[in-house]
Amino acid sequence: MKRRAFITLLGGAAVTWPLAARAQQPAMPVIGLLGGVSAGLWALLAPAGAGAQLNASPLRLGYVWLGESGSVSDALAGLLKGLQDLDYVDGKNLKLDKYYANGSEQQLNALLAEIVQKGKTDVLVSVGTIVTRAVKKATTTTPVVSFTGDPISAGVVTSIAHPGGNITGFTVSAGPEIGEKWVELLHEAFPKISRVAVLWDSANPYSIALVARVEEAAARLNLTLFSHGLREPSDFAAAFDAIRSEKAEALVTDTDPLTAANTTEIAGFAINSKLPGVFGRDMIEAGGLMSYGASIFDVHRNGASYVDKIAKGANPGDLPIQQPIKFELVVNLKTAKALGLDVPASVLARADEVIE
Secondary structure (H helix, E strand, O other), X not given: OOOOOOOOOOOOOOOOOOOHHHOOOOOOOOEEEEOOOOHHHHHHHOOOOOOOOOOOOOEEXXXXXXXXXXXXXXXXXXXXXXXXXXXXXXXXXXXXEEEEOOOOHHHHHHHHHHHHHHOOOOEEEEEOHHHHHHHHHHOXXXXXXXXXXXXXXXXXXXXXXXXXXOEEEEEOOOOOOHHHHHHHHHHHHOOOOOEEEEEEEOOOHHHHHHHHHHHHHHHHOOOEEEEEEEOOHHHHHHHHHHHHHOOXXXXXXXXXXXXXXXXXXXXXXXHHOOOOEEEOHHHHHHOOOEEEEXXXXXXXXXXXXXXXXXXXXXXXXXXXXXXOOOEEEEEEHHHHHHHOOOOOHHHHHHOOEXXX
16 A cells, blocks of 8 residues: 655756767657566557657667566666656657667677667666666767666766766665665564575675675674675575575565566565565565665656656756655565564554555
8 A cells, every 4th residue: 555655856957968970860869778678568558549749750769688588677667657658659659679688798798789889779778787887888979867776886977966978867776875774674673683694796886885784784783694695696596595504584685687687586585484574676576575765666767757858959967867765665464474473563654555
């Protein structure tokens, strides 16, 4: 049950961005989307007949995802819904191109090289720190709307207010310090827990910074922390075995493409091992107990506004990085029942959504 309305993210200023390389082509820009959502989902979001005649020629939407073909994400569903709200309609003023990296950074880089070489993309939308860093290396001229955890620590931009260059975008959390909030929430809900495991992507700069804050919070609360850095999906089995042997009593995971692509496995492990935890929202849908953070769907839906601004001439370097100002606490009482746990009334009272 939704208990509070989402507060719309602040918009940015728009200034002219020259696209001289496309001067001989139609005014409608081509947008490359890096993340993951199925073409079928887009068809549902933009049914035939919806929207207005925004431009005369179709906008090409390139779709690149670190995961496998067919994977779906709340992030990209939100972005596509935002584009639909701005009257971008598949089959009319939009054409979707799909690319899948199948979990391989090498394949991701090859796909980006192909996209840049073709030269048909006027705007890239990059989802995730790893993808955005790869985009930054691939092009310094194509305008980019990015979605990352912390673009400063990742080296994507040097300023939130004035990103400069060809990259702007949105952060999907309050920064690495959100890790402290997760541990504090877990401790508040279950104060008897003393042994906590954390799963994180050791290749992601944002995850490294986030886990450092998790470690700080655990030390302050006198919790024993077991840290498991992962590089690929095959690492999960060994991490799960280690967590069992460590007799961990709770679990925390970062919000990252690697963990997001394995939500079912992580949530299933937590339930089977009787581990309460704090996760990303995608994990809640898979059976996780609690999540705290920005609404991924809404942040990305608002991100469509920057795509539209750049398509109409705004300079991405002058559009400030937008940070979420609304955070949601979600509690899954079905999972609490399966774990045999009672979530304190104080936590439930603050929840924006309770799954019963």
